[in-house]
Amino acid sequence: DAGVIQSPRHEVTEMGQEVTLRCKPISGHDYLFWYRQTMMRGLELLIYFNNNVPIDDSGMPEDRFSAKMPNASFSTLKIQPSEPRDSAVYFCASSRDTYTDTQYFGPGTRLTVL
Amino acid sequence: GDSVTQMEGPVTLSEEAFLTINCTYTATGYPSLFWYVQYPGEGLQLLLKATKADDKGSNKGFEATYRKETTSFHLEKGSVQVSDSAVYFCALGRKSSGDKLTFGTGTRLAVRP
Numbered sequence: 431d432a433g434v435i436q437s438p439r440h441e442v443t444e445m446g447q448e449v450t451l452r453c454k455p456i457s458g459h460d461y462l463f464w465y466r467q468t469m470m471r472g473l474e475l476l477i478y479f480n481n482n483v484p485i486d487d488s489g490m491p492e493d494r495f496s497a498k499m500p501n502a503s504f505s506t507l508k509i510q511p512s513e514p515r516d517s518a519v520y521f522c523a524s525s526r527d528t529y530t531d532t533q534y535f536g537p538g539t540r541l542t543v544l
Numbered sequence: 545g546d547s548v549t550q551m552e553g554p555v556t557l558s559e560e561a562f563l564t565i566n567c568t569y570t571a572t573g574y575p576s577l578f579w580y581v582q583y584p585g586e587g588l589q590l591l592l593k594a595t596k597a598d599d600k601g602s603n604k605g606f607e608a609t610y611r612k613e614t615t616s617f618h619l620e621k622g623s624v625q626v627s628d629s630a631v632y633f634c635a636l637g638r639k640s641s642g643d644k645l646t647f648g649t650g651t652r653l654a655v656r657p
Contacts, residue, residue, distance in 0.1 A: 434587070461643060472649045473588075473633065486642055521587050529637030529645060530576045530595055535587030 432456075434536035436522050442542045448510040451539045454503055455524030463533060464497055464507050465521040473521075479505065512543045546571040548634050550648035557624055558656050565619040565651045567608075567634035575638040577601075577610050577617040578645065582631045591619075591632070626655045 435454040443449055455462045463478040477487040482499045490497070494513070499505040509516055519540050523533040551566040569575065576595045580588040592601030597612035606621045617634060634648040 463644070473647050475644055478644055480643065486644065523587070528643045529639065530593075532590045532593070533580075533588075533645065535589065537585075537587050 434522055434524055434534050436520075436536035436539050438539060439537065440540050440542075442544065443512055444544050445513055446511045447543075448508065449512045449516075449541060449543075451507040451520050451522075451541070453505045453507070453522030453536060455505070455522070456534055457503065459524035459526050459534070461525045461527070461531075461533075462499060462505050463523040463525075464505070465523065465535075466518045467521060467538070468518045476507070509541075512541075514543045517541055517543050546575070546636060546638060546646045548636055548646055548648035550632075550634050550651050553631075553650070553652040554654055555651060556654045556656065559626055560623045561655075563619070563621040563624045563628075563653070565632055565634075565653070567617045567619065567648060569615050569617065569634075569636050571615075571636055571638050571646075573638060573640065574612075575636040577608070578635040578637070579606070579608055579617070579619050580633040580635060580647075582633065582650070584630070588633060624653070624655045626657055629653055629655045 437452045464476040476489045477497045479499045497507045519538045521538045523535045525531045525533045547570045578593045579591040581591045582588045592603040594601040594610035600609045631650045633650045635645040637645045
């Protein structure tokens, strides 16, 4: 299997612009997670999906962030408008089953908002 | 709520030294416990896990034992290599907290040749 695929790997944008991050989970995995990692706050869970349905979005920072999963093989995380404090590495992860199962992480998208 | 506490890093060791990274947790019931590792420029990957008390997880020479009595899951390796330099995350998952994991803050390990 190709593993979790994320694009782009790097994104540099200016404050106020819309940013869309993309994720393709491992085929057959029913769970998809979006995380954000910064030096200051560490690793934070933003939102996760089960069978394409958002289950818990309590980690989404504010209304500027939105996530969708239109089908089992694709998810997006959108930031509109972006701000410098959104600069971070964003990871997508997928797993086959519940909390006891291994989460497989993608390589991440490094976002820089100027 | 659930929480995971890891020892502060960075941890700097010479090659072939013994490694311990402490991890303690707070959670009710019987969580599953995990160690994930993040190599530079990569996403996290599972290193080992234990799903019930007294279980020992092991992989690539690393070991950790689920100690219910001390609520701990310390990571150990007898002889580290330069290639073990990475950030190590302890995590827990519990059914009643949903299908998500609670991660510690991570401990950076640097191994000198």
